[in-house]
Amino acid sequence: xxxxxxxxxxxxxxxxxxxxxxxxxxxxxxxxxxxxxxxxxxxxxxxxxxxxxxxxxxxxxxxxxxxxxxxxxxxxxxxxxxxxxxxxxxxxxxxxxxxxxxxxxxxxxxxxxxxxxxxxxxxxxxxxxxxxxxxxxxxxx
Amino acid sequence: xxxxxxxxxxxxxxxxxxxxxxxxxxxxxxxxxxxxxxxxxxxxxxxxxxxxxxxxxxxxxxxxxxxxxxxxxxxxxxxxxxxxxxxxxxxxxxxxxxxxxxxxxxxxxxxxxxxxxxxxxxxxxxxxxxxxxxxxxxxxxxxxxxxxxxxxxxxxxxxxxxxxxxxxxxxxxxxxxxxxxxxxxxxxxxxxxxxxxxxxxxxxxxxxxx
Numbered sequence: 001x002x003x004x005x006x007x008x009x010x011x012x013x014x015x016x017x018x019x020x021x022x023x024x025x026x027x028x029x030x031x032x033x034x035x036x037x038x039x040x041x042x043x044x045x046x047x048x049x050x051x052x053x054x055x056x057x058x059x060x061x062x063x064x065x066x067x068x069x070x071x072x073x074x075x076x077x078x079x080x081x082x083x084x085x086x087x088x089x090x091x092x093x094x095x096x097x098x099x100x101x102x103x104x105x106x107x108x109x110x111x112x113x114x115x116x117x118x119x120x121x122x123x124x125x126x127x128x129x130x131x132x133x134x135x136x137x138x139x140x141x
Numbered sequence: 142x143x144x145x146x147x148x149x150x151x152x153x154x155x156x157x158x159x160x161x162x163x164x165x166x167x168x169x170x171x172x173x174x175x176x177x178x179x180x181x182x183x184x185x186x187x188x189x190x191x192x193x194x195x196x197x198x199x200x201x202x203x204x205x206x207x208x209x210x211x212x213x214x215x216x217x218x219x220x221x222x223x224x225x226x227x228x229x230x231x232x233x234x235x236x237x238x239x240x241x242x243x244x245x246x247x248x249x250x251x252x253x254x255x256x257x258x259x260x261x262x263x264x265x266x267x268x269x270x271x272x273x274x275x276x277x278x279x280x281x282x283x284x285x286x287x288x289x290x291x292x293x294x295x296x297x298x299x300x301x302x303x304x305x306x307x308x309x310x311x312x313x314x315x316x317x318x319x320x321x322x323x324x325x326x327x328x329x330x331x332x333x334x335x336x337x338x339x340x341x342x343x344x345x346x347x348x349x350x351x
Contacts, residue, residue: 026239033232040228043349044221062350069345073338080235081334082327087166090174097178101185112193119196 023085032079036072043068173328177335180301184339187297188346191290195347198285207284211291214278215348216270223266224344227302230259231337234330241323249326250316256333257309260302267299291347298343301336308332 024032046065049057078084083091109115162168198210237252271292274280282292308329315321 024235026236029232029235029239033228036228037225040221040224043345044217046349047217058351065345065349069341072341076231076334076338076341080231080337081331087164089164089166090171093171093174094178094181097181101181104182105185105189108189109192114192117196 023082024079029079032075036075039068039072039075167324169328170324170331173331177331180335180339184294184297184342187290187294188342191287191294191347194286194290196287198287207280207288209278209280209285211274211280211288212347212351214274214280216273217348219266219270220344220348223263223270224340226259226266227263227337227340230256230263231334233259234333238323238327238330241321241326246316246321249321250313253309253313253316253326257306257313260306260309260333264299264302264306267295267302271296294347295343298336298339301339305329305333305336 043065046057046061049061077094083094162171164171195210195212198208233252233255237249237256240246240248240252274288280288282289312321312326312329315325
């Protein structure tokens with residue numbers, strides 16, 4: 001990819017005097033798009049992996065899906081959103097929000113036992129059996 | 142003072158009259174990025190809530206009790222198609238931004254219209270999916286906590302797409318009237334791409350990960 005070039009485009013018929021930060025060309029955008037389509041197709045294919053390989057592929061599919069998701073996220077953020085070519089201040093602003101979100105909700109999921117989630121209603125902590133109701137006539141009651 | 146002389150004076154005094162902020166970034170653009178950073182927190186909360194409740198449909202005492210998980214009814218091939226449509230709209234959006242930078246208003250209008258149409262198609266797909274859940278599968282917003290979390294998350298994303306389509310159509314209308322600023326289109330583009338990357342996360346985390 002070409003480096004960012006900031007110029008004062010005084011002759012622009014659209015908005016004279018405006019700064020334009022040039023990112024990728026149309027052709028480069030198409031290449032990035034086809035890469036994204038390929039990655040999405042690979043992601044979607046994991047839905048049929050169990051049938052194709054005739055085995056439980058969850059342990060492989062989940063890390064693959066997460067990796068592809070992160071790659072797609074950064075491809076769009078860096079190139080389509082021009083984060084790679086724009087001011088570092090914008091990068092810091094966006095990454096700060098993202099990192100805070102990951103930390104806060106990572107902590108929240110940990111508190112809720114998400115990583116060892118058994119899927120029970122009680123979030124891995126079944127309720128203690130309630131004490132027997134008071135019975136005046138019962139022996140020892 | 143003649144116009145020419147005034148322009149010369151302005152160029153000397155305000156050579157960079159658009160970006161007069163101390164950061165060198167326009168307030169609109171910086172404001173959009175700050176908003177997007179805060180939106181990360183909003184969607185992070187919604188995604189976490191779905192993750193926590195997705196396996197607990199209808200079992201919590203006192204809540205209505207459809208015991209089916211919403212994930213049982215996902216139509217992955219259909220959702221893959223709508224994801225592809227949204228991805229394609231990101232491409233048309235960057236082409237619109239490049240067109241306005243080149244000063245090519247005809248192509249700008251073409252790509253803005255394409256992006257809005259693709260956004261509309263995505264919304265149509267989402268409405269179809271929601272209708273299927275409610276009518277055919279009997280799973281509505283209040284059926285159980287898992288479906289509430291799902292509809293809240295994907296519905297909130299849908300609202301973002303609606304706002305994006307309105308912004309795109311506004312840009313299109315502006316391009317026919319007054320002189321359009323390239324940076325205004327770029328800022329709308331930033332919002333649109335953010336909507337796309339949020340869907341990248343939702344599609345993987347909610348739909349594809351078992």
